[in-house]
Structures are given as C-alpha cells and as structure tokens.
Amino acid sequence: MTEKSTKAVAAKTAAHKPEAGAEAAAPASSRAMRAAKRRDAIVEAAMEEFIARGFAATRLDDIAKRAGVAKGTIYLHFKDKESMFEELVRTVIVPVVAKLNALPPPTGSVRDLVEAFAGNFLKEVIGTRRGDLVRLIVAEGPRFPAVADFYYREVVSRGVAGMRALIELGIARGEIRDKDLARYPQILVAPAMIAVIWQSLFARHAPLDAQDMLRVHLDLIFGERRTT
Amino acid sequence: MTEKSTKAVAAKTAAHKPEAGAEAAAPASSRAMRAAKRRDAIVEAAMEEFIARGFAATRLDDIAKRAGVAKGTIYLHFKDKESMFEELVRTVIVPVVAKLNALPPPTGSVRDLVEAFAGNFLKEVIGTRRGDLVRLIVAEGPRFPAVADFYYREVVSRGVAGMRALIELGIARGEIRDKDLARYPQILVAPAMIAVIWQSLFARHAPLDAQDMLRVHLDLIFGERRTT
DNA sequence: CATTTATGACTGACTAGTCAGTCATAGTCA
DNA sequence: TGACTATGACTGACTAGTCAGTCATAAATG
Incomplete structure (x- = not known):
C-alpha cells in the first residue's frame, strides 16, 4: 500500500x-x-x-x-x-545480510567456526547501534508487520538456516552429540539475543560478560573445552 | 517523585x-x-x-x-x-513475584524441578498477556528506567538467583556436569525468553514448539533424556 | 533562464490533562 | 424508619499545546 x-x-x-x-x-x-x-x-x-x-x-x-x-x-x-521507518530498517539491515551471505567457507572445526562467528556477532552487535536496532524491531515489530516480516525473511530465517547447516555439519563430524539440536537452532543463538537485550536494559545493574557466557554455552553444546 | x-x-x-x-x-x-x-x-x-x-x-x-x-x-x-504506566507494570507483576516466592520445596531430581518450573512458565507466559508484558518492558524499558529497575529488582534478579541455586544443587548432586553454568543462569532461561519474543513476532511465519525446544535444551544441560 | 531541489512557516487534526457541575451513596436526625 | 443533608466519586466539555504533513517561496544548478 x-x-x-x-x-x-x-x-x-x-x-x-x-x-x-x-x-x-x-x-x-x-x-x-x-x-x-x-x-x-x-x-x-x-x-x-x-x-x-x-x-x-x-x-x-x-x-x-x-x-x-x-x-x-x-x-x-x-x-x-x-x-x-520501514525503509530505514531495510536500509540498515541490508548490509548485515550481505555480510551473512559472504560467510567464510566451512574450514576448521565447527566449534571454531561457530565461536568465530558468534564472537564477531557479539562484538559488532552488542552495545552498538545495531543491537539497539534489534531491540527496536522487537519493540515495534507487532505494530509494523512489514518490518517484522522483512526482518524475519532477510535475517532470522537465513540465520536459522545457516545455524542449522552448521549444527548438522557438527553432528556429521561427531562434534555435536545431541541430534535434536538441529531442530532448534534458536538454542544456539538464544544466549546472544539475551545478551543484546540484557545489555540495553540491565547492564547498569549487573553487567554481563557476553563473550564468557557464550564460551560456557558452547561448552554445553560441544562438550567441555579442550585444554588450550 | x-x-x-x-x-x-x-x-x-x-x-x-x-x-x-x-x-x-x-x-x-x-x-x-x-x-x-x-x-x-x-x-x-x-x-x-x-x-x-x-x-x-x-x-x-x-x-x-x-x-x-x-x-x-x-x-x-x-x-x-x-x-x-509504571504503576500498571507493578500491579501486574506483583502477583507473579508472589508466585515465585511460593516456589515448591526442592524435592525430586533437579531436572524434574526445572522442567516443571519451566513448563509452567511457558504455559503461563508464552502467548498470554504476560508474555506481551515482557515484550512491552523490553520495548519501553530504556525510556522508563523506573520500570526497568523495578522489573530487574523484583523479577530478573530473583529469577536469576533462583536458577543459580537450582543449578548449584544440580552440580552438587552430579546431575549437571558443567560447573561454569552456575555463573550464567541466563543460559538456562534464554530459550524461554526467545520463545516469548518469537511467539509475538514470528509465530505467523514459523510457529515454534516451545515445550519441545525446552526439552532439547534441558537435554543439553542434564545430558540425554532417560528413555521414558 | 528554466528546472530541480530545499526551506520553514503554516495548518489542522489530535490528545494530555483540567475542573465546574452532577448525582448516587453515606451519614444524621426526628 | 423515612426524610433531609453532606460527601466525594464521577463525568465530559474544554484548554493549551503538540506535531505530521503541505506548499509558497527561495536557492542552487546546468
């Protein structure tokens, strides 16, 4: 319209x-x-x-x-x-999608891949304007179906698909034991999302070490960390 | 004031x-x-x-x-x-806090406790007005520090503390292997939060079986499910 | 000079908050 | 008990102010 x-x-x-x-x-x-x-x-x-x-x-x-x-x-x-407003969201998100599409080819262990990817995500999103944009979409999404739809199509569905592919690779290579995880890639990303929201709401009360939390979470999925 | x-x-x-x-x-x-x-x-x-x-x-x-x-x-x-607005949030949240305080005493396995608790949470929050309230707080929190503070104090900090206690119990009993988890109880709750947000933004595009996702997540933490 | 681009004063629709007046109920008295 | 008065909860028309969107005019461009 x-x-x-x-x-x-x-x-x-x-x-x-x-x-x-x-x-x-x-x-x-x-x-x-x-x-x-x-x-x-x-x-x-x-x-x-x-x-x-x-x-x-x-x-x-x-x-x-x-x-x-x-x-x-x-x-x-x-x-x-x-x-x-709607165009604004598109404009800001498009380059992010471009980056997602230009993902590095899968080399090295899946854990390293995920860790690098998620680490990068945390650095570029948490506490930055992009993080706030995520919160803004959560906030205004219900009143702007067009925005929510766009975000789902361009970011969420691709992200979920990508994560699922990674998880399946991890399962195939024996790095990930729980096969059901592939059904809910959201679990992989959940702590990162929580960190984004936590940062903008509660950082003042209780700062959250997102990187460290991520490490613990990945230990959960891939098994205890190798000794490095 | x-x-x-x-x-x-x-x-x-x-x-x-x-x-x-x-x-x-x-x-x-x-x-x-x-x-x-x-x-x-x-x-x-x-x-x-x-x-x-x-x-x-x-x-x-x-x-x-x-x-x-x-x-x-x-x-x-x-x-x-x-x-x-601020009083409204208080009024609606207070009974929730009361329920949190009246938690059942820790009997049975920790996994069962967590599962019962989280299952109840999902049923009472996801897709209900309470879930929308959570989204509302995320949305308006930054503009209403008083609301964010209240919510942190009354709900989040208590919830985190409760989860931590449960996790430590699980570690003591040998049900949970990863000791670091106690440092980030958020990880335990993250998928539930994601489910709440997902429900109100993306349910139309891709419905999410929150209960099942929760089960998979708990398998991750407590180890593979017993055969039931 | 003709055309495209930019300006900001202006308009009208809309809304938070007010307040003089109404009326159901509580209190009083015979 | 019944009638009369006092109370204050409730109303909604009104005020003062805000802000999205317009448009006549000005500046820049080629």
Whole structure:
C-alpha cells in the first residue's frame, strides 16, 4: 500500500547514482551525490531518534534538525513517517545480510567456526547501534508487520538456516552429540539475543560478560573445552 | 517523585476496604468496592492498550472507553499517563513475584524441578498477556528506567538467583556436569525468553514448539533424556 | 533562464490533562 | 424508619499545546 510511492522515490535515488561513471566526471557535488548524502544523513539521524524514543514519540522536527536538513526535505526522500521507518530498517539491515551471505567457507572445526562467528556477532552487535536496532524491531515489530516480516525473511530465517547447516555439519563430524539440536537452532543463538537485550536494559545493574557466557554455552553444546 | 500522590490515592482506596468488616456490612456496592473495581477495570484496559500500541501511541480516551469510565476518572486513580504506566507494570507483576516466592520445596531430581518450573512458565507466559508484558518492558524499558529497575529488582534478579541455586544443587548432586553454568543462569532461561519474543513476532511465519525446544535444551544441560 | 531541489512557516487534526457541575451513596436526625 | 443533608466519586466539555504533513517561496544548478 505505501509501497508504491516509497519504492518510486528509492528507485529514483538509486537510478541517479550510476550516472557518476559515464558522462558526469564532476564527482564530489553532483546532484545525485548530494542527494544520496542527505538521504544517508536523514537515515542516520532517524535511526538515532527512533532508537532513543521509539516510533510514536519521535518527532520529524528532531530528525530534520539532527540531520541538518529542513523538515520538508525529509518528504523529498520518504513518503511519510511510517514508510520512512520501514525503509530505514531495510536500509540498515541490508548490509548485515550481505555480510551473512559472504560467510567464510566451512574450514576448521565447527566449534571454531561457530565461536568465530558468534564472537564477531557479539562484538559488532552488542552495545552498538545495531543491537539497539534489534531491540527496536522487537519493540515495534507487532505494530509494523512489514518490518517484522522483512526482518524475519532477510535475517532470522537465513540465520536459522545457516545455524542449522552448521549444527548438522557438527553432528556429521561427531562434534555435536545431541541430534535434536538441529531442530532448534534458536538454542544456539538464544544466549546472544539475551545478551543484546540484557545489555540495553540491565547492564547498569549487573553487567554481563557476553563473550564468557557464550564460551560456557558452547561448552554445553560441544562438550567441555579442550585444554588450550 | 511521582510516588507521593500516586501512593496517596492507593492508600486511600485501600484504607476504605477494612471498614467493610466493622460498621458497614453493605458489601457488594460500597463506594470503596466500586472504586477498587473501577481501578481494576482501568488497569486491565490500560494493559490491553499499552500492549497493543505501546506507551506513546496509546490514547487515554481509548483506555477510558475500554474501561467503561470517563477520562477524568483515570486521574482520580493515577497522577498522569506516565505514572499510570509504571504503576500498571507493578500491579501486574506483583502477583507473579508472589508466585515465585511460593516456589515448591526442592524435592525430586533437579531436572524434574526445572522442567516443571519451566513448563509452567511457558504455559503461563508464552502467548498470554504476560508474555506481551515482557515484550512491552523490553520495548519501553530504556525510556522508563523506573520500570526497568523495578522489573530487574523484583523479577530478573530473583529469577536469576533462583536458577543459580537450582543449578548449584544440580552440580552438587552430579546431575549437571558443567560447573561454569552456575555463573550464567541466563543460559538456562534464554530459550524461554526467545520463545516469548518469537511467539509475538514470528509465530505467523514459523510457529515454534516451545515445550519441545525446552526439552532439547534441558537435554543439553542434564545430558540425554532417560528413555521414558 | 528554466528546472530541480530545499526551506520553514503554516495548518489542522489530535490528545494530555483540567475542573465546574452532577448525582448516587453515606451519614444524621426526628 | 423515612426524610433531609453532606460527601466525594464521577463525568465530559474544554484548554493549551503538540506535531505530521503541505506548499509558497527561495536557492542552487546546468
């Protein structure tokens, strides 16, 4: 429903970029460049505000001010507040998906793979803006089915599938004993999610060493740690 | 800060109740009774609305309408929207805490204890209004430190402590091998939390059998299930 | 100069919180 | 007991303020 016009705007913006290569060598301040920069500024500012206040309580005036832009400018890039929010989530998540797809090929032990992956996840997500985005999606998801759907399709389902593949590999190689685990890859990821939420709600009361917790959890799955 | 006036109202309401015993046998429709009923109606309606729309997007008019009460009445019971939200969370959570405190004495195997407890948790929380409340707290916590603090103090810290005690018992009895688990009772609870969130965000796309997932997770911790 | 892009003052719809007035109930008195 | 008065719970129209979205105008661009 709100899709059409929003897509149109996005398409227009995107369509401009390619020009840079061909006839317009004028780079730094071509219209398309400037437009894209502004869009990015708006997205970043909106991200910050939405995370801090939630969707309903965020004022477009504040986003505009933070982005160094007039309010009207926002409406050159987004149809309305709602579709801005939805597009924002897409924009921020897409590069994450790209990273997921460019996973390193399975070499080494499964445990090392999982450990490297999860360690990286914790470092890049917990306590960062991305972590807050996860919380934001949990918070606003029920009111924005489009956002929840998108997140499920692009991140959750892929993540679950990837984890399942890894678990099955682990079972095949005898590193993981419990065969049922493949039915619930969520168990593998659960502590990481908990850590993200814990961080933003309870860190002040009781800081949580996510990396260490992860280690303990993996010991549970792969058996006691080798002595290293 | 907002405590005083709100408490005052609560105290007044409570103070009336005892009279019922003494001089006024008039029970069903004494003023105090009616007032208490109305307060309950408001709390329930507010719960519903806040869960459905979040704090900022909820209209007091809607709460009033749903509670079958005029808007002004709300202000006889609560100082303002904000402290209403905070009191609401307290009101709904207190009975849960009471239940936690009235835990059955530790008899039988630790696994059975944990299984019974967690099974009960899943049944009473997942897919119910209480589960939504958890999500609501995750959603609004950062903007309501008072709520997050309260929830941590009354529910999370007690829950964690209880789990830790159980884990230590399990270790002492040799049911649990991994001693490090006692350092992160969160791991024990993580899948349950994930299930709560999953339910309210992704159930439509991929329903999750929380009970079964729990079983697999407990197998991980206690070792493979006995044959039953 | 024509066209595209940006601005921000403005509008109108919406809502938290108020308060003067109503009325069912509790208390008092004959 | 019945009638009369006092109380305060309850109401909902109203106020003051907020904010998403618009649009006439200005700046930039080519």
